[in-house]
Amino acid sequence: MSSIIVQSKAMIAFASLWYDARAAANVSIPGKSDLPLRGLAAFMPNLLLHQTDADGRSFCLLFGTGLVDIFGENLTHTYLEESMAAVDATKRRETFDSFYGEHGRGAPFGRWVSGRLNSRAGEVMEFESLALPYVEPSDGSTRSMVYVVPLGALAYGDRLIPHFAEDMVEMFVPQGPRPGWLSP
16 A cells, blocks of 8 residues: 555646546557647646656756746756755656666656755745656657646745755556556
8 A cells, every 4th residue: 555645636637637648549658649738738837848868867848837937937948857956866866767677767657756845935845746758749759747736835926946855756657557546
């Protein structure tokens, strides 16, 4: 039995959208065009798209407008590891290395994270995120879409510092059955 408790109902809804699109397309990983735009629209502000490069680093292709707003900067075209302290980036890399050790380098992954962000005013905000793969039709590559949910609110005018720590991480094979902890 898993000890994961997903805090956000929106996170479950995001997972449902992905799993429903996968089932409707009858594929193990939906293509970008398999994901219904109307359904995805609610998640777009807090969505980031990234691809993993040959060195295993995550390059941000799109940083949603809601994320830009709470951070006060756009992290599109940056590496996600650059937004972490070295010790946290090392821990992040270790979770990927462990997953790839079991499933093979470059295997598509699902990844749920519970973590912390600091604000410029010194507040700590918890967040959770869920990464799920999609196939990019232009080149057939498998990329990830990550839905990020801040679990709190900032004081007026405050912004988050774009450095995050991952406290709890669960990586899973998304092509398999939907994990019970990620079900409605």
